[in-house]
Amino acid sequence: PHAQAQTAPRKILVVASNQDVPNFDPHVATGYSASALLRNLYDPLVRVEGNPPQVKPHLAESFSVSPDGMEYIFKLDGKAKFNDGSPVTADAVKYSFDRLVRLKKGNAWMIAGIVDENSVSVVDAKTVKIKLAKPFVAFPHVLPWLWIINPKLVEDNKGSDDGQTWLKSNIAGSGAFMLKRAEPGNLYELEKVASPWKSGGGNLTGAIWRIIRETSNQRLAVQRGEAHMALDLTSEDMDALKDKPGVVSIIEPEFRTFSIKLNTEHGPLADINLRKAISYAFNYQAMLDSAGYAQLMVGPLPNGIFGHDPKLVVPTTDLDKAKEFLSKSKVPNGGIKLTMVHVSGLEQQRRIALVLLDSLKKLNIELDIKPMVWPDMVASTASPDKMADFFPVYQTANYGDPDNIAFAAYHSSRNGNWQNPVYKNPKVDALILAGRAETDQAKRQTIYLDMQKQIVEDAPDIFGVLEKRKLALRSDVQGFIFTPVASNAVEFFPLSLK
Amino acid sequence: MTNHNGAHPSRWQNWQRSIYRFRQSGLSIAGLAIVLVLMLIAVAGSWIVPFPEHISGGINTAARFKPPSSLYWFGTNELGQDVFSLVMAGARVSLIAGFGVVMIAAIIGGLIGALAGYAGGWIDDVLMRLTDLMLTLPSLILAMAIAAALGAGLDNMVFAISMSWWPGFARLMRGEVIAKKEDLFVQAARALGASDSRILLRHVLPNVMSPIIIKMSLDMGFAILAVAALGFIGIGVKPPTPEWGSLLSLARGYLPDYWWTAIFPGLAIFFAVLGFNLLGDGLRDLFDPKARR
Amino acid sequence: MLQVKGLSKIYPARRGSPAVTALDDVSFTIAANSAFGVVGESGSGKTTLTRCLIGLEKPSSGEMLFEGRDIARLSPAQLREMRARIQIVFQDPYASLNPRMSAQDIIGEPLLIHHDRLQLSAPARTDRVVELLERVGLGVRHLHRYPHEFSGGQRQRIGIARALAVKPDMLILDEPTSALDVSVQAQILNLLAELQDSLKLSYLFISHDLGVVRYICDRALLLLHGKVIEEGPVDQVFDHPRSDYARRLIAAIPDVDPAQSLHLAH
């Protein structure tokens, strides 16, 4: 029963997600839900599209890179205008980058140390130059997540905090959609602007981001036609959806790794032989089974990403080898108790913990599993002695470049952060930095191959799985193209409803 | 009507009468039976279940989500663990946790209540205002906050729930102590020159224990519910401890297809709570027939 | 033996209830080996008086001299000693005994409490308890019974035995028979009369039954709203009351005498 009389044909896409969007400030907000809504409310210089992901022009109709890879020049689209009617100018771009760098929040980390307050300069009204402080080959890949805001509106509502309060719930963008209603914790409704500056697109008149916490409820919502798209489905949900009429399942690989970090600096696992013993004792098949639609990782980088080595030799379940390493370790007979933390409520992490527990039994090692809230887990990574022996992490590729994961997860400058709490190896550090700066693709490739080999040698992680992205769509949704980066931050503009 | 008619039944007759009354009530007997079975399972659980290794976290991913069968009576779960074994093992967790909550709450509440009731004056005022305030706090939210802050684990959970549970005991204890304090036999002892400690220990406390014990038995079921509720919210025990609330909470995601993962833990909570409630009711009728019918 | 002078007790006003003057300038004297009766209607202050006398309540003013010493000003140690000298028997035999203690425990308790002075060994205590039981007309066979196993009259006997345990000089009896049937009441009254003779006790006997007071007491005092209305030898108080109130009250007592019948008055 629908209460409203409908005048114009409304084409409203309903997206079920379990993540709330607490903040709409494009330079502050984080999380995939924020990315999803922001990418429809705001525009970046370039977009990412397709599988494999490709950088496509957006606010910038074109851009060029200097040969050393240090200087980018963007030509803005002449039609581009903010939703208050004012044009998107080079000044706006500079204003936006400066604000992002100044606030050091949200996605600022993607360009930390690479773009600084002096990097962005206005060439003319429609031309912007960005000069990198350090070489960064993947720069175009991070641009889709750096939004351009309307300087006038923000200046008008600047307040004492650079407009953060105002932008938290107001939109100053050029996107194809406007925010119509916001009920935090429940739903957000977007409405298509009357005439988007970008031509083309689908027939949607609006979209609703509806928060449904339970994945099974999301699935049922799609099944019953109450939602058009569900974003957080589990493998069990996908199985249940199989052959359901009117539902399209999308199960695609993406660059999101899930592995267990070991405390290489403190405690029993500082012993490389014990680490290797565990790597070989681990039941990879059970992990794969319990992960459902997934593939085992081969080494530290996601399969299929540039530079990944599919022929890399990594540990597999091999109890003899495990025992051999164990006998070389300081605890040749096991008999110790290790701890593993995980985010309470994250089901895959709990499962992998149980798989580990089950595997460790074979080495006569006990496992104490401690579910924790995320802040506590984050806090525990501050120093090696606070960190648990095992620390599982998901790492999403925000851009389709090996540097993303390599730098965050294995560079020692990130020690003390949850992506890489303790692991450090100067050789690996050097390789990562070299990879960042190398513009020659072939040379870059070999750098990453070396790096992977070195990391496998150190056994800082139990390499886990790449879970496939699992989405469900109503079949009347048209125009959806899967992209393996940030794939649940859906762009609504191209979509249509039958 | 008065019961002071010429004949004065002996203690043993009183017992007989109570047991008769208890036996008269089929529901109390059913409650006792459920509780006894639960205790048996709790004690012998890890020996009598078909897959004891699953209780301590063993998995078998080759047999995920098998429906109930003669091998897996209640089916298997997402890791191929035998749901029957887990549910059986859950009895021990729930019983220990429920008992822990009730004991701690009764001890803390009992001490505070007895002190407030016996001392009276400003001590009473301060303690009771505190108790009243605690009662106005939303108990589940309080327990959740404490449990979440302390981290997962049976002990933390029991502690967290007890912290919101004791005021009920404090109030009961205080009321009973005040009532008994005014009783003539206590005044008689005072008139004899008995010391406060003697009065409290010898005269007051022994005579207020039965309502406390009755409340404890009645609360057992609710404590088990509270434990399961925290587990259901996801603030509960640590894996691999099989706890009914957490089992149910996990299984929610698998409804309706893998219904067995949810239904059996749910029913287990239901029957355990029912058993203790029935037994508690029966005991109350037994010790305190006037209280409620 | 006991002299009460100008005793007043005011319960201060509390939430929802005004201040109550429970006792208002009460004075009387009880001689050794005599029975002194206090009568009055419900709420006239009888119980308050007993509570003051045994130190459970502090009087607002006035003094209570027991052998010359003011009870209200005794040190805790002295109070304990005094408590062995003045004992009390309560109105309700059902409520005044701890249901979880046997007759032996109940009667033996004062012996334990005053152990420092009495110095009785455990067997000696049991002997004394048996002696007391026999004194009040019960016996060894009752030693291990619990209060609920006794009839009302028997319980009241146990209450009396407990009071007698520490060899007091004076018994305060707060309506000791009002919860009992007349037939049982007679037994207790006889027991009390007999004990008084043999143990040379003094009684402060509280009752609202004027007939009983007249029967057992030498002197009596009539209270109304905490004030003394009438005081003197029982014969004088009951047969020649000076106040109107006393006259009316005494006339209102239904005596077991067919001559009193209302039907005859008409």
Add this chain to the structure above:
Amino acid sequence: MALLSIENLHLSIQSFDGEAQILNGVDLTLERGEICGLVGETGCGKSLTGLSVSKLVSSPPARYGQGAIHFDGHDILGHSENAMRALRGRRIGMIFQDPTTNLNPLFRIGEQMIDVALHSMGANRWSRSAQREARERSIAMLERVGIHDAHNRLDDYPHQFSGGMRQRVLIAMALIGRPDLLIADEPTTALDVSVQAQILKLLFDIVREDNIAVLLITHNLGVVARLCTHVAVMYAGRIIERGIMADVFNNPSHPYTKALLGAVPTQKTRKGTLQGLGGSVPDPYLPHEGCRFAPRCALAEARCREAVPPEADLGHGHGVACIKAGVSA
């Protein structure tokens, strides 16, 4: 025909301990204008006898055996609940011991009285005029039992009345239907002597004016002496002596009656001469034969324990159930 006659009434109550024989052949008659005092020790069955007359004893657990109760020609025990309702409040009024608990604390005095009045009038509850009339009657009745300003006090709640006034209200409620029989179960026990005297006088006046019969249940012999025309002494569920009050009190014939009378100290009793009664009331659960008083009776002999003594008539309706009646103690 007598207004009330109870003939050989037997009543037993079932409980865990077995069946208790509470009433063992109660015989009692009552005429208009008589006030009959029913006395006896606690637990002897006085209240149950009174309740039986209004058929207010719930059965089960109670069970009537032999015997009958006739009220003005009606067979009470055979009556249905509806038929009984027609008698209660209209022909038979009742008052109970404790005035503080016998009024509903949550309702105004007037409301409770008016409902009773409406019932006694047999009027439609919802009729305006009936309501008004019931109110008038209530006021009149309250004035009659000595409550001044009844008109205003109807709107008061029970707790605003003193104990004596509450008992007056209860009496008024019992009398508002102008009953022929009033059963008063210890109506003054909870009251102070002076208030008790007022209530007794009130009852006395009402009996004289309305010529009703009263069954007064009490264990206070003084009250009987003051108010009653007749007396029935009950022991262990049986009337063991009855007759005109003065006859019985002046010439008690049953040893139990004598003992009872001797146990109450009067003006003349000298200290130490009170006659207590040893032993205690028999256990209704235990089977018995013969006179139930025999175990406590100083005069008892072997034949007392063999058969229940029949009632002997000593003239003027003075009956006594003792084979040794008349033998002086």
Add this chain to the structure above:
Amino acid sequence: MIRFIIRRLVLLVPVFIGLTLLVFTISHILPGDPVKLAAGPQASAEEIASLTREFGMDRPLPQQYWHYASGLLQGDWGQSVLTRRPVAADLKIYLPATLELVFAAIILAIVIGIPAGLLSAITANRWPDYLIRILSLASIAMPRFFLALVLQLVFAMSLAWLPLNGRFPIIDLPPPTVTGMLTLDSLLAGDWLAFTTSCEHLLMPALAMSLSPLATITRMMRASTLDVLQQDFVLTERALGLSQSLIILKYVLRNAFSSTLTVIGLYIGWLLSGSVLVETVFDWPGIGLYATKAIVTQDFMPVMGVTLSIGFIFVLVNLAIDLLYGVINPKVRYQ
């Protein structure tokens, strides 16, 4: 009466002060650091420190309390560290949703529980009584969250009679917000369709919540009715010939209800506190979910806000019940 209310309201002031103090103390002695999370995974130590300063969490506790309490007086319930939204604004959204649920549940419980309890008492130890007793015992033992799941499984998933979750169809606009309770708002807007729609959404969660209070009210009502039936005045009423139905429905009912009333007050607090269990299952956007989210992120301003608002409501509801109790019980009223 007015004076009584005023006096009671004045007495609430220290209760509220105590409540804030207690909640504040508890939330601040618990371990946990929300700022770290709020600052994001990449935050540096200085950023965290500056954020801590910004939220005033570096100041001594008494000062923080003072700041918080004086803010409360001006309607400022603090700010979520995580979302940076004012707690008061959030509560305005979530509280009505939960209140709607709780009130619906308690009304269901009263409307069914009182007659059921009465029926059970007057048919004591006969089959209607046995049936009601067994049902209510079972209902008390039934975990709310399990019942909610079963209801959902049956009525939404299998039979599809009722909506699965939420308060209102996703793509429709709810009636204009007045009270925040959709059923009331749609009635106020005169939108019958919206009313029935929101009732459909409300039905299952309210039912799941109401079962336990319903059963308890039934049991209380039964017990107190039986108690009252034993009272002397009932015997008097019967002895004076009043009909059984008049005695039960008028005299006994009011007495029995007055002792059941306190339970109702307690249950409102219990339901508010436990709303999360049902809200989780039905994705009901209420304070329970809001609080849970805040609890697991140790974001204590929202937790304090929820706790305090529930405490306040609880205290006020009990005040209302006391007043009602006074209306029913004259002895209380005139004191």
